[in-house]
Amino acid sequence: MGTTKSEGFSEEVNELASLFKAMGHPARIAIIQFLRTQEKCICTDLVNELPLAQPTISQHLKELKNAGIIQGSVSGTSICYCLNLEKISALDAFLASLKYDQNPTCC
Template identity: 60%
Template sequence: MGITKTEHFTTTQNELAILAKAMGHPARIAIIEYLLKTESCICGDIVNELPLAQPTVSQHLKELKNAGLIKGNIEGNAICYCLNEEGFNKLKGFFETITSYLTTKECC
């Protein structure tokens, strides 16, 4: 496998790519949707919502957290997760730029 050469891209481009990659799995979308419905939750609650094993859910949570899309706080023996506003604001800005472009330009 080749080297990605991320140093040839801007910090913003690399950050957006990490965010997009983290969202590139249906289980992660399901986790985000679940977190949208709840104030916060314990990992076990998420496991009960998905047709996946606990270690698999934990790996998806780790990917979302590493990308900056969710935050987790340890409360006793459990970790409570919630959405990370900062990560989603970056995505929002990117998609607002695209939406603005699409509403003002005509394509072939």
């Protein structure tokens, strides 16, 4: 136990869950919000922006990257991280569908 049980759930459900999970941390939401405002997104800026140590931020960036929510391209000594709109759209589509399919007679 302690492990999340993924067998018995559809691929789609597991994929959505892991994307939401990747966004389920304030540091990672803050990173995403920051990326949105930046032309060039360098990790040093984040170290100055977030109340966390550099290794911790690096770890959060890695999780977002593993989930496919951000993409990073090396650019000399620094790295340009950007949002991957495909994944964002997948989550957005799921949430939007919930709004429209809602049974109005329930609760």
